[in-house]
Amino acid sequence: MIANLPFIAVAVVALIGIVVILTRQNLVKMVMGLSLVEAAVNLFLVSLGYRNGGIAPIFTSAPAGEMVMPTVQAMTLTNIVIGIATTALLLSFVMLVYRKYGSADAGVMRRLKE
Amino acid sequence: MIEIFSLSTGTGSWNPVVWLIALAVAFIVVLIIWATGERSYRREGGAAAPFLSGNAEPEKGEVQIRAGNLYWGFTEALSGYYKHLVPLHTGILNDYVLWFLGTMATIILVLAVVR
Amino acid sequence: MIPEIIIRNAPALLIAVPMLAAFITPVIVRAGNGVMKAWALLATAATAAIAAIVAWQVLDFGTIVYTFGAAAPGLAVPLDSGGIPVRIIFTIDAMSAFMGIIATISAFAVCLYAVASEGRQTGQEIFFALLLLLEVGILGMVSTGDLFNFFVFLEINSIAGAALVSYRIRGGLSVEAAMKYGFISTLGGLIVLTAIGLLYGQYGALNMAMVASRMQFTMLDGIALAMLVAALAMKSGAVPMHFWTPDAYGLAPASVTAFLVVASQASLYGVFRIVFTLYGGIVQSLDWTTVGWIVIVLGVLSMFVGVTMAIPQHDVKRLMAYHAVSQTGYMLLGVGVGIALLGTSSFDTYGIVAMEGGIFHIFNHAMYKGLLFLTAGAIIYRTGTSDLNRMGGLGHSMKWTMLFFGIGALAIAGIPPFNGFASKLMIYESVYLFNPLLAVIAMVVSILTLASFVKVFHAMFMGPRLPEFAEVREVPAPMLLGMGLLAVIVVFFGVFPEQVVAGLVEPAARALADQGAYIASVLGGA
Amino acid sequence: MMTKIVRAAAGILFPFVLIFGFYIVAHGHLTPGGGFQGGAVIATGIVLLIAAFGAGEIGRRIGPGALKGSEALGLLLFIGTAAAAFGFGGTFFSNWLANGGAVFGNIVAFGPNPGDLNTGGVIPLMNLAVGIEVLGALSVIVLLMLKGVGEEAE
Numbered sequence: 001m002i003a004n005l006p007f008i009a010v011a012v013v014a015l016i017g018i019v020v021i022l023t024r025q026n027l028v029k030m031v032m033g034l035s036l037v038e039a040a041v042n043l044f045l046v047s048l049g050y051r052n053g054g055i056a057p058i059f060t061s062a063p064a065g066e067m068v069m070p071t072v073q074a075m076t077l078t079n080i081v082i083g084i085a086t087t088a089l090l091l092s093f094v095m096l097v098y099r100k101y102g103s104a105d106a107g108v109m110r111r112l113k114e
Numbered sequence: 115m116i117e118i119f120s121l122s123t124g125t126g127s128w129n130p131v132v133w134l135i136a137l138a139v140a141f142i143v144v145l146i147i148w149a150t151g152e153r154s155y156r157r158e159g160g161a162a163a164p165f166l167s168g169n170a171e172p173e174k175g176e177v178q179i180r181a182g183n184l185y186w187g188f189t190e191a192l193s194g195y196y197k198h199l200v201p202l203h204t205g206i207l208n209d210y211v212l213w214f215l216g217t218m219a220t221i222i223l224v225l226a227v228v229r
Numbered sequence: 230m231i232p233e234i235i236i237r238n239a240p241a242l243l244i245a246v247p248m249l250a251a252f253i254t255p256v257i258v259r260a261g262n263g264v265m266k267a268w269a270l271l272a273t274a275a276t277a278a279i280a281a282i283v284a285w286q287v288l289d290f291g292t293i294v295y296t297f298g299a300a301a302p303g304l305a306v307p308l309d310s311g312g313i314p315v316r317i318i319f320t321i322d323a324m325s326a327f328m329g330i331i332a333t334i335s336a337f338a339v340c341l342y343a344v345a346s347e348g349r350q351t352g353q354e355i356f357f358a359l360l361l362l363l364e365v366g367i368l369g370m371v372s373t374g375d376l377f378n379f380f381v382f383l384e385i386n387s388i389a390g391a392a393l394v395s396y397r398i399r400g401g402l403s404v405e406a407a408m409k410y411g412f413i414s415t416l417g418g419l420i421v422l423t424a425i426g427l428l429y430g431q432y433g434a435l436n437m438a439m440v441a442s443r444m445q446f447t448m449l450d451g452i453a454l455a456m457l458v459a460a461l462a463m464k465s466g467a468v469p470m471h472f473w474t475p476d477a478y479g480l481a482p483a484s485v486t487a488f489l490v491v492a493s494q495a496s497l498y499g500v501f502r503i504v505f506t507l508y509g510g511i512v513q514s515l516d517w518t519t520v521g522w523i524v525i526v527l528g529v530l531s532m533f534v535g536v537t538m539a540i541p542q543h544d545v546k547r548l549m550a551y552h553a554v555s556q557t558g559y560m561l562l563g564v565g566v567g568i569a570l571l572g573t574s575s576f577d578t579y580g581i582v583a584m585e586g587g588i589f590h591i592f593n594h595a596m597y598k599g600l601l602f603l604t605a606g607a608i609i610y611r612t613g614t615s616d617l618n619r620m621g622g623l624g625h626s627m628k629w630t631m632l633f634f635g636i637g638a639l640a641i642a643g644i645p646p647f648n649g650f651a652s653k654l655m656i657y658e659s660v661y662l663f664n665p666l667l668a669v670i671a672m673v674v675s676i677l678t679l680a681s682f683v684k685v686f687h688a689m690f691m692g693p694r695l696p697e698f699a700e701v702r703e704v705p706a707p708m709l710l711g712m713g714l715l716a717v718i719v720v721f722f723g724v725f726p727e728q729v730v731a732g733l734v735e736p737a738a739r740a741l742a743d744q745g746a747y748i749a750s751v752l753g754g755a
Numbered sequence: 756m757m758t759k760i761v762r763a764a765a766g767i768l769f770p771f772v773l774i775f776g777f778y779i780v781a782h783g784h785l786t787p788g789g790g791f792q793g794g795a796v797i798a799t800g801i802v803l804l805i806a807a808f809g810a811g812e813i814g815r816r817i818g819p820g821a822l823k824g825s826e827a828l829g830l831l832l833f834i835g836t837a838a839a840a841f842g843f844g845g846t847f848f849s850n851w852l853a854n855g856g857a858v859f860g861n862i863v864a865f866g867p868n869p870g871d872l873n874t875g876g877v878i879p880l881m882n883l884a885v886g887i888e889v890l891g892a893l894s895v896i897v898l899l900m901l902k903g904v905g906e907e908a909e
Contacts, residue, residue, distance in 0.1 A: 021416070022208055024208075025206075025208060027207075027408070030208075030412065031412075034412065034415060034416060037416065037419055038419055041426070044426055045422075048426055059867065063867070064867075071429070075377055075422075075429075077791070078381060081791055082418075084893075086384070086387070086415045088896050089388060089392060092900065093395065095900070096401065097408060099401075100400060100401025101405075109207065109405050110204065110205030111401075111405060112205050112405055112406060112409075112479070113204055114203045119725065120727060121651055121654070123582055123586075123655050123658045124579045124662075125579070125659075125662065128650075128651065128654055130646040130724045130726065133645055133646055134646055134724065137646075178622070178692040178695070179692075180619075181618050181620070181687075182543050185540055185684060189541050195537070196537075196541065199534065199538065203472060203538070205472075205476075209472070210472045210473060211413060211416060213469050213470055213472065217459055217463075217470050218456060218459035218460070221455040221459050222452055224523065225451045225516065225519060234841060238847060241847030242847075244847075245834065245837070245838055245847060248834060249831075249838070252830040252831055255823070256831075295847075296846060297846060297847055297848045297849075298845075298847075298848040300849065302846050
């Protein structure tokens with residue numbers, strides 16, 4: 001049960017993010033929901049690499065013992081970098097939409113339809 | 115020679131080169147028939163002007179049929195279908211996400227849960 | 230003739246050349262706009278040449294494995310790694326090489342076109358840098374053999390694509406389209422990453438060949454497969470996840486749209502690669518047919534909904550965007566039939582033909598759809614409107630554009646002797662043997678496509694010269710050259726389909742279907 | 756522009772933030788951290804200055820041009836280091852400096868050890884390149900977005 005806690009947290013955070021994306025029409029809040037989903041994915045990846053009692057995978061002055069998986073941590077880091085790029089891009093879009101449409105609402109941002 | 119250029123589709127084959135030659139032959143036949151036609155036909159003198167029950171011919175720009183009027187009958191006949199389909203394209207981002215996640219959930223159900 | 234170092238490192242250069250060119254573009258623009266454009270053209274031409282070298286190597290000597298950071302390209306599995314390929318590995322088989330050729334040809338034609346069509350914009354260095362980055366994303370997606378690397382290139386693809394869609398603001402409309410595209414593709418990317426995490430958690434590897442060889446087909450694998458297929462099908466614009474497609478395609482600059490088509494096809498390649506290579510081991514089970522039917526259903530829905538939504542449209546690019554959705558359906562249908570039949574005795578008789586048709590259609594679609602979007606861009610460039618109701622009589626002043634549009638329109642409708650007919654014929658005949666109803670739907674869709682393009686042709690080019698377009702002239706030469714290149718390919722592939730199918734498409738289909746060879750090329754016959 | 760206390764404190768803190776950032780970049784191959792994290796720390800320092808002195812003032816002093824230049828320089832350095840491997844007969848990204856005895860060329864001791872800065876081959880070089888790129892890119896994002904918000908407020 002305890003070992004599964006991180007994964008439960010992943011599910012909770014991802015669900016909150018998805019519910020925010022689906023129910024809020026404010027574009028800034030939708031981007032926040034996306035960031036929540038991203039955080040959940042990052043947490044998921046890091047939890048995957050955890051070994052019970054493992055130490056940080058740094059060879060400098062490392063004590064003997066099991067190490068946690070470093071690959072997932074590298075993946076998480078890459079995803080954080082990508083997440084910064086996408087969030088910055090999406091927020092700039094929100095700013096431009098707000099400036100041109102006078103509102104940052106998904107219900108207003110629907111001139112393209114049908 | 116012919117086999118090199120023909121695309122075999124398992125049940126048949128398709129040869130664009132032969133098709134093109136046939137097209138050229140047909141074109142030549144048409145040209146010959148056309149050339150045997152009446153040579154004394156004159157365009158001037160009102161022979162080629164449209165006759166609209168004696169009314170004057172309207173300006174060209176007015177009789178141009180714009181795109182919106184084409185296939186009116188088609189969309190009208192299928193209006194029951196379009197009535198349901200078109201409103202689905204709401205243009206609201208939340209709906210886009212909902213459709214995406216809904217489809218994904220369906221595929222997960224079919225592939226992983228039901229088996 | 231070609232230096233050995235280039236041949237040896239060609240897979241890496243495929244990514245390195247456009248990436249380096251993209252990073253230099255903002256610097257080189259200080260020497261002048263003309264120099265920068267020449268630089269971008271040179272870079273895309275060089276990339277096309279490298280893709281040709283890669284394809285030649287693959288077709289002659291089999292799958293190339295290129296290990297980044299190793300002492301030699303072929304050292305996929307280091308001796309001290311315990312038999313696990315730890316490095317990022319590019320695995321380029323015939324299918325990847327095929328997609329690489331599509332992407333680089335299209336990139337070159339688009340770049341040639343954009344040199345003139347974007348000539349009136351500011352910030353052109355950003356445009357060309359992003360175009361080159363989008364090419365990097367596409368080429369990376371199609372050549373990588375590493376799941377996480379695939380995700381990274383997918384994100385490069387999404388970010389560069391979304392930024393390019395918003396390149397012209399157009400009163401916020403383009404930004405709206407880019408926002409929708411960027412948002413939903415980011416969500417799709419995260420779902421892909423979650424699925425990759427699920428696979429990594431079970432098998433402790435990211436290399437596709439390694440994961441495929443260890444695949445156990447647990448329930449988690451099924452969930453991962455569903456997530457990957459759904460997210461990548463969304464990125465390729467399959468109904469009912471297509472809503473972003475008309476927005477993004479319709480509002481992006483025409484040159485970008487023509488290239489976004491290829492970007493979507495890279496995601497389509499992702500679907501096929503995941504299903505065949507990663508999950509190809511479950512061929513015998515009942516699940517496998519379900520996978521095939523899911524792809525077929527997505528394909529049929531895309532074909533039908535796409536074309537019926539296209540008919541009432543009056544914005545020329547939005548109409549074409551719905552057709553792009555519809556044509557994607559053909560590829561999904563063809564390859565879906567191949568998936569459903571893989572491993573059965575029918576696969577070698579008509580399953581493979583369906584797959585070849587679907588894969589050939591990817592190439593044809595990239596060429597004629599790119600051509601159509603470019604002609605639409607040419608019309609908009611001169612008339613300033615994309616509304617079909619306000620056009621008319623342009624055939625008098627834009628004869629070359631009319632010719633190119635005609636070629637593209639006949640090709641997309643599957644009229645002989647253009648290339649669309651060849652691939653559609655292969656799909657019809659083989660799908661008819663699989664399930665006659667599907668083939669009938671495919672033909673009806675093709676007829677509706679023709680009807681729709683007759684309407685567009687009439688609205689844009691026919692009729693008397695209209696007074697408001699009296700000043701309209703033909704577009705500049707680089708734009709015509711870009712369109713002409715694609716038109717020549719459309720005609721050439723239509724007249725000599727057998728050569729292309731035997732030379733490029735069939736190896737690609739065989740490579741995709743042969744999971745064992747893919748695994749063996751990386752893991753060394755283990 | 757904030758109060759004098761904030762400005763003075765930012766001025767004192769800024770060098771320390773810079774040093775910490777460069778420490779993270781330089782030790783990227785030995786300890787947690789690396790180019791991205793170090794660059795982000797340095798960019799945080801610049802954001803600190805922006806918060807204290809206002810985007811207009813800092814934008815005039817540093818300028819988006821210089822930051823974009825550092826972004827391009829970092830990217831070129833990164834790809835250049837990777838591509839230089841072709842000249843040494845290796846593959847793209849292969850480590851042509853490691854264990855060479857020269858710059859960053861010491862051989863890594865086996866087993867747990869206190870760490871030697873002069874190891875790692877091209878990895879420290881790439882960390883440096885990424886650090887230069889990230890500090891430029893993140894600062895320029897913040898500067899340009901603040902500029903957009905400023906236009907909004909007017």
